[in-house]
Amino acid sequence: MTLTRRRSALIGAALTTSLILAGCGADEGGGGGTEGSGEQASGDPVEGGSLTYLAVTEPANLDPASLSNSLVTQSVYGNALYGQLLEITPGGEVEYGLIENLENRDGTTWIVTLREGLTFTDGTPLDAEALKYNWDRAKDRTVAGSQTVASAAAIAGTTVVDDRTLEVTLAKPTAQFASLIMAINFVGSPTALAEGPEAFTADPVGAGPFTLDSWTRQDRMVLSANPDYWDAPRPYLDELVIRANPDDNQRYNSLQAGEVDVAISNNYETVQLAGDAGMTTLPAGFSGFTNLMFNFSTAPFDDPRAREAITLAIDRQALVDTLYGGAGEEPPTSLIRETSALYDDSASFPESDAERAQELLDELAAEGRPLEFTILSSNNSDVARAGEIMQAQLQEFDNLTVSIEAQESASWFGRLSQNDYDATIYGAAYVDPSPVLDTLVGTGSATNFNRISDPALDAALERGRLSDDPDERREAYLEVQQVLVDQSAMIVYTWSPAFLITSEGVGGIRFYGSGSTPVDGLWLVSDA
Known part of the structure; x- marks a missing residue:
């Protein structure tokens, strides 16, 4: 099985378990409900501006192996700093990112091909050696989260074939390797990671759409657009600000007060209130x-x-x-x-x-x-x-x-x-x-x-x-x-209730995997 198209490789019913469609059409009955309501901004993306995203949790550190890749955990941080190897949409399509192609040899052996010319923000190559380093490291319980370790442990071994190609041997055969990658989707510069966790968190190095400017714990993280991001003209935003609050009501209140542009909600009642107030509520679709x-x-x-x-x-x-x-x-x-x-x-x-x-x-x-x-x-x-x-x-x-x-x-x-x-x-x-x-x-x-x-x-x-x-x-x-x-x-x-609630004028929202939210496509209407 070979998956080759850049943004729309349909892999069929094997990956269509989640079909809670993350559509943006208005709920005919009004309100948020469980299907979402309202519409995000449409039309051509607008470049520039600063968007504030209110997450649920703040990570302990920024090591890519420690970040859990789901809506209500730390996916927004990982997607911002490291981008995505690939995405699986709510409709079951594989959309390639830093990975250009997956080839299934026999269920146990898979061939991973990276895009040509990828680099981390420190100038070092994001090549097959770097991918091997990250996936091998993801098995280490001293640095990786339990969910990351569980997925990485499914990989018995990796062999670098050439600069862009990694041969992966799985411990057990599977037809669902793309799904397994969801938990090991973030990779960092081996050179920077070798400096140790404290140094890396102070200056994380990935190949994502944003780079870290500052992080004031228990307050906010400020990130700037990566001018060398592989998928130009993305990112559209000049700046991304991430805040976190574990209380759903307080997140909603911050959105109502105009303090943030996008907020996660994991409460159906909050989503209903937001829809009734005319806000856009988008189900994550998993x-x-x-x-x-x-x-x-x-x-x-x-x-x-x-x-x-x-x-x-x-x-x-x-x-x-x-x-x-x-x-x-x-x-x-x-x-x-x-x-x-x-x-x-x-x-x-x-x-x-x-x-x-x-x-x-x-x-x-x-x-x-x-x-x-x-x-x-x-x-x-x-x-x-x-x-x-x-x-x-x-x-x-x-x-x-x-x-x-x-x-x-x-x-x-x-x-x-x-x-x-x-x-x-x-x-x-x-x-x-x-x-x-x-x-x-x-x-x-x-x-x-x-x-x-x-x-x-x-x-x-x-x-x-x-x-x-x-x-x-x-x-x-x-x-x-x-x-x-x-x-x-x-x-x-x-x-699991999982929604993004947005103020007027936010566009480019998409979901993949367990509600993970890429940020390279986010944009703001200029007068929003």
Whole structure:
């Protein structure tokens, strides 16, 4: 399989899992809803100007291997400084960036070809050696984030063929290598990275559309256009300012006050308010869900009865209605949206059953093991609030004590990596279910935080990864879901709300992968 076109290589149904179309047409009923509303600026891009983008989190550092590539994490920083090796659109198309071509030899061996003449902003070449250095380095847990490590570990080895060509050998064959690249999509100058993390964060060197001017922690990052960016005349903006705030309401208030031009929202109620106020709300267009995940490896959730009890005790619809003020969607019936060719809800998640839940809790208590646990979450406002709503629901049961603990995102993720938690609120976002589901629940994965290990689950994941036939893949992922349901592995309570809300006069917004937002195409109407 060879993918060669610069911006529109359609790779078909194998990558069309997320078809929540990120269209910009107005919602006929008015308001934001779950489909988005309004229109971003159209016409020829306008060059110049400064745009302020309000993200959810600020990164601990600017090492490309440490930046998580999704809408609500640090993708905007990575896209600004490092650009994209490639993109997978919400419609399932591969659009090439720094990579010019991918060739599938046999599922295990892939040939990666870079564009000619690429350089980092320090003048050193972005060649096959540099790509190898970055992808090899992405396996190092001391510098890379867990999600990066999980994807990089799928690469068994790399061989430089020539300046522009890298031969990649995968640990396991897959037809979805482009999806795997999403988590290792940012590369930096090996020369600069060799100076150490502190020096690199002070002066990051990539090949992206912007370069760092200044970074005042807990305030703002200011970046200037890279005059030597490979995809001229992009970037259109002269300056990009990135701020961060974990509170969705405060981000919306900043947009209303005219303090920012673009803000992330991960709350359906906020999106509804923004749409009602006439703002443009754009859905990121990927499959993704948020869940309460149990830790199988330690008490109390090493006992399947404890997992089943909480699964049946939580009323998912009431949780979503409270969390989003009635503006959200119905809880998912599947891990894959119904708009996908891979959708099948035959193994739907169970409805709440308070009576059976109490029976299980009483049974555990009679054995001297009354259920007590802590829900660990990040300090993202909606995630923390979801934990509080769950706690309130569970307080209605006897023989059950539930605490909640919200931590700053980096600390929360560190706790998961160290296996220091009972249950956590976690999300998964993807265009294609492979490799994300492989890394989420596959045996031995660095981001299999619930520590589930099941041969039938692993076999089904493998079939979904290897095949490019939609019918075969649908059957495989149905079996994945059936195992997760049978084992009460997680409580999937909502599709992940992921939107950009913009003020009037912002154009050039696009999404790829897990809602990641490139910034090279952003522009402002001159009088906006």
